Amino acid sequence: MRVPRIADSTVARLCSYHRILEELAQEGRRLVSSRRLAERAGVTSAQVRKDLSYFGTFGRRGLGYHVQRLHEELRAILGLDRRWDCALVGAGHIARALYSYQDFRRRGFHFVAIFDTNEELVGQRWGEVEIQHVRRLVPEVRRLGVRLGVVATPARAAQEAVDLLVAAGVTGVLNFAPRKLNVPPEVHLRNVNMAIEFESLAYSLRAAEARGRRRRAVPVEE
């Protein structure tokens, strides 16, 4: 299968189409038009067609896409038809939330190793995984062959955490710590910024309020 280099924003949209197709399949739908798929994803139908065109031809003009087939194609394209083992650094609240999130496991992401520096946490078990001291990280991650690491430490410990993950052979890192991390160019880094979600919503509320005020300010004929 072709795995072209495409923009992160395209990958995110493909993930969203994959999710919507899953819902459509659960709703018992057999076919879906690019217009309907676009509507549910909040994009234009031209965008849907363009995003899918990277991977070949799907669907038929006037007929739409076969829900089940496109779902499976996207699943394979996105690499969700296999298991991804992940190592978690930091065993605080964010780590716990990620670990408990059922949806990850269903999509093939398994946390197989958890590390922290806090001696009170070391030795505790989350499900089948025992929290280990960060000094065990490099040999353990190497032994397990894990290539996906998650940094969920406080900001001050995040660079050290990612350095250890990289030293252990990890090639993809998700960073939940609120600071910029340096990684070698061959390592893929994604920064997850939960504050941006709050900020974007706050802007929408403020914009709606401002429009409401302007409307109210228009004099009304009585």
Add this chain to the structure above:
Amino acid sequence: MRVPRIADSTVARLCSYHRILEELAQEGRRLVSSRRLAERAGVTSAQVRKDLSYFGTFGRRGLGYHVQRLHEELRAILGLDRRWDCALVGAGHIARALYSYQDFRRRGFHFVAIFDTNEELVGQRWGEVEIQHVRRLVPEVRRLGVRLGVVATPARAAQEAVDLLVAAGVTGVLNFAPRKLNVPPEVHLRNVNMAIEFESLAYSLRAAEARGRRRRAVPVEE
């Protein structure tokens, strides 16, 4: 100040510029070019200029932007110069992670009410906030005048949670539950999907692997 209706993706980029300007100010920089700002944000400089043009004219050709001034302008544009009270529904791991995230408070987001249906959690305190039963949600959220709600319940309880928030007068909702929610058109809803971050990263790793395999498959002259 003008608060134009702009795409969510633009708002997200503005939030990212705001964050970068904060870092630049901490690094002691006084001026920044649109090229440099663009580089750090991972976009083109034309994009930076276009995004900022919605709000007037910033910076001077050849001189760049004044870091401190643009930071303050963006802060006001994004509504981060005020306090946003939030209500949390669900007091599980995701809620706890959000509540503990220091960065939110620093940006003006305060969780002033937390609700759950679990009687063992009701009455517990997180900092200054006591967890209350969901049946207290509507009167409490109304009394506090909260307009921003966060759904952090399991998927099956999420629609009921958002219905209560809307009934209580909330106009913006962040949904962390992995299911689609229905809200009236005047309510702003943002779905936060942490799985998409993992999925995007997995695609990048797979794409890099596929390229590596192709490179290795090329016969080498000896």
